[in-house]
Amino acid sequence: MIRTVPTAPYKDQKPGTSGLRKKVPVFAQENYAENFIQSIFDSLEGFEGKTLVIGGDGRYYNREVIQKALKMAAAAGFGKVMVGQGGILSTPAASNIIRKYGAFGGIILSASHNPGGPSEDFGIKYNIGNGGPAPEKITEAIFERSKIISEYKIADAPDIDLDMAGSFALAGMTVEVVDPVADYAELMESLFDFVAIRNLISGGFRIAVDSMGAVTGPYAKEIIEKRLGAPAGSVRNATPLPDFGGHHPDPNLVHAKELYDDVMSADGPDFGAASDGDGDRNMVVGKDMFVTPSDSLAIIAANAKCAPGYAKGIAGIARSMPTSAAADRVAEKLGLGIYETPTGWKYFGNLMDAGKVTVCGEESFGTGSDHVREKDGLWAILFWLNIIAARKEGVAEIVRKHWAEYGRNFYSRHDYEEVDTDAANGLMDALRGKLSSLPGQSFGDLKVEAADDFSYTDPIDGSISTRQGIRILFEGGSRVVFRLSGTGTSGATLRVYVERYEPDASRHGIETQAALADLIAVADEIAGIRTRTGRTGPTVIT
Known part of the structure; x- marks a missing residue:
């Protein structure tokens, strides 16, 4: 009835x-x-x-x-x-x-x-x-x-x-x-060289995957431990729980700090990774190296042919606008198309359906490809294991060699969570009011080259998306981006993205926040973050 x-x-x-x-x-x-x-x-x-x-x-x-x-x-x-x-x-x-x-x-x-x-x-x-x-x-x-x-x-x-x-x-x-696991595990086995990864693990390469009491636990247990032969317990917090065990299921340096500290310790695993509540995000760390999501996208794209499912190469790369331009440099060198979209995985769908891109990613710990139409945390983790197995190099060595070849995009995101909604909207409105006057202004050694509120015209269906984030671009390739997140449930989350390109390999070892210090200060000066939000610093830095 x-x-x-x-x-x-x-x-x-x-x-x-x-x-x-x-x-x-x-x-x-x-x-x-x-x-x-x-x-x-x-x-x-x-x-x-x-x-x-x-x-x-x-x-x-x-x-x-x-x-x-x-x-x-x-x-x-x-x-x-x-x-x-x-x-x-x-x-x-x-x-x-x-x-x-x-x-x-x-x-x-x-x-x-x-x-x-x-x-x-x-x-x-x-x-x-x-x-x-x-x-x-x-x-x-x-x-x-x-x-x-x-x-x-x-x-x-x-x-x-x-x-x-x-x-x-x-x-x-x-x-x-x-x-829920069988079809997905079968798909992963068709994309990656499970034999090579099994040999890597059986040879003593130790891994730790933190499922954070969330959905990827059963998937990681089946694939990482059962099919790839990692020792029992390699997948941590593997039982999905209604409250995620009381933990925040966001795989970043704040909420997955225990995993990060373990990998960085002298006797810890060689490789660590975490995924989030619904399994579409990822964090990757190796000895002495946290891999930023922007670098992860670029390195996966540059090494895509290591994986059998991508052996013929990739059609192109797409990234969200706030994501660093590291992938752009790979696309330029490999002669691939590069597409800059608003934040939100839905914007990649038309590009993938049209065969324009194969690999895509967002700075918010999301990476994926055209094997599905969502970002995919465990896919990214397996891709990294495949690259490590194929190149026979550790995470840090792979990342540093990538920087040496393509240059390093120093990059960081500062999140101000649960900001008063009116204050956050007021900050963004005030920034929009400044856009026309900012070009040509100097802030210390930084001179504004351009400033806009990002809009996007879909090259496939012609749809237009406006007001997707405020960009302040400086001479020399540095930039600061401001946007309000659409993923929170309380107040507003102000996200500030800071980026500087450094081609000089002798400077690649500088600590990220130090390398970006002047840009971080200018972002606050231009937007009045402290004055308008009452916050003395960000809630989370990634």
């Missing part, structure tokens, strides 16, 4: 760069999740009888919303839903299943790298048939629908046992509970 439930709209259901993210108590409000899910279905056409994929990162409230989504999918007319066993599907694994089985689309329940728990974060996003995040025209339609929704439809049916694999009937729709 299909039941029609009267409802009233909520006015705050505008998706950000990766869907709708709010605190759990917000999603737990009467009809809140139902309204948004129905708004997704009401914004789509032609899905009757088709397949929908549903999965999540296992965070608090994941199972409850999956049951709602299953019953609403049945009421909407989907013919089949594929859902991860236990309600688990990493974001890249969900993208792979959508693509592999020709699904109409998918609903991914995650707040990515944000904390989980009864009072922490939850999220819902829709992915289209190519496996990638919905483009703006769809997310805008969902938001507009959410503002006027007056009813939703849901099947009156018992809950599905998510812990039992198999096929089940739900109000005339088939629900297939699938192994």
